[in-house]
Amino acid sequence: MRPRLLRRFALNATGIAVFALSVFPVFWMVSTAFKPNDEIFSSTPHPLPEHPTVRHFHDVLTGRIAEVAFWEYFRNSLILAVVTVVVSGLLALLAATAIARYRFRFRTTFMVLLLVVQMVPLEALVIPLFLDARRLQLLNSLAGLAAVYIAFAVPFAILMLRGFVAAVPKELEEAAAIDGAGPVRTFFTVLLPLVAPGLVATSIFSFITAWNEFIFAYTFLDDQDKFTLPIMLQYYFGHNSTAWGPIMAASTLLTVPVIVFFLLVQRRMVSGLTAGAVKG
Numbered sequence: 001m002r003p004r005l006l007r008r009f010a011l012n013a014t015g016i017a018v019f020a021l022s023v024f025p026v027f028w029m030v031s032t033a034f035k036p037n038d039e040i041f042s043s044t045p046h047p048l049p050e051h052p053t054v055r056h057f058h059d060v061l062t063g064r065i066a067e068v069a070f071w072e073y074f075r076n077s078l079i080l081a082v083v084t085v086v087v088s089g090l091l092a093l094l095a096a097t098a099i100a101r102y103r104f105r106f107r108t109t110f111m112v113l114l115l116v117v118q119m120v121p122l123e124a125l126v127i128p129l130f131l132d133a134r135r136l137q138l139l140n141s142l143a144g145l146a147a148v149y150i151a152f153a154v155p156f157a158i159l160m161l162r163g164f165v166a167a168v169p170k171e172l173e174e175a176a177a178i179d180g181a182g183p184v185r186t187f188f189t190v191l192l193p194l195v196a197p198g199l200v201a202t203s204i205f206s207f208i209t210a211w212n213e214f215i216f217a218y219t220f221l222d223d224q225d226k227f228t229l230p231i232m233l234q235y236y237f238g239h240n241s242t243a244w245g246p247i248m249a250a251s252t253l254l255t256v257p258v259i260v261f262f263l264l265v266q267r268r269m270v271s272g273l274t275a276g277a278v279k280g
Contacts, residue, residue: 026255033057033248040244056249068235069225070250077211077228078257080142084149084210085203091150092157093165093199097191099158100165111162114155122152126219133220140222148216153206164198165191200265207261212254229254 028047032040033056035049061070099107129148130139138144168191176186214230221227233250236243 029248030252032244033252035245037245056245057253060246060250060253068232070229070232070253072225073227073229073232076142076226077230080146080149080228081207081210081257083146084153085206087146088150088153088157088206089199089203092154092161092202093192093195095154095158096161096165097187100162101170111159114159117155118159123215126215129216130219139220140226141220142226145217145220146210148220149206149210149213153202153209156205157202160202161195161198164195168194204262204265208258211258 031046031048034052034054035046036051036053036055039046039049039051058064060068063069098104099111133139133144133148136144138147172190172194173186176190181189212230213228217228218231218234221231229250233247233254236247236250
């Protein structure tokens with residue numbers, strides 16, 4: 001019993017240590033967002049604010065620091081995230097259905113290419129995609145940036161959704177066809193509801209991809225009224241000083257939509273990830 005208890009204690013201690021290391025940066029970010037400047041720059045660290053304030057949040061939301069239009073950038077980020085989730089989910093579902101239901105030439109090669117695409121660092125694609133966007137006159141537009149985000153999200157979504165589509169018995173679609181349902185109606189009334197957990201599981205990854213991305217947004221966009229929230233953070237870094245309070249407040253606000261989106265879909269996401277791991 002003693003070795004078993006020691007092993008369990010070591011595993012639990014390791015898990016707690018990993019959890020603490022993962023959560024501490026987020027805790028420090030939120031704590032600093034509520035600290036006044038004198039506590040932020042104090043030589044004595046304060047884990048929790050002694051005199052909490054919401055001034056930094058007020059400065060960020062009203063654009064008092066660097067005259068940043070927070071709500072305008074929030075709108076741009078939200079548009080990009082929603083478009084990426086909807087379009088990538090639809091395209092991935094159609095592609096996953098074709099891969100799971102039909103046998104065609106180079107099917108295996110296509111799957112391997114999807115895996116290869118996931119291995120390429122995004123930073124290596126900045127220059128080629130910039131040249132392509134300039135050739136297509138998609139620079140400095142949310143549409144061009146949305147196309148890039150969709151291209152990043154689709155391969156992963158296809159790989160995940162293929163297992164969900166393959167797990168749906170073909171007999172259900174055949175029964176719907178016998179009852180007089182056409183291919184389109186069968187797709188939306190039979191297949192789509194059954195793979196909905198998979199769509200939810202992939203949607204959160206697509207949402208995070210579009211919401212947090214900085215490099216391509218900073219490279220592709222020139223007009224300030226088209227900037228996204230990640231770009232907003234750079235305005236708080238000056239040549240002579242850095243506004244750490246607004247940076248932490250803006251970073252905290254930046255994480256709120258992701259947390260809200262996750263809480264809304266967490267049940268279906270957990271079931272979707274579990275189903276995708278055992279089916280297909």
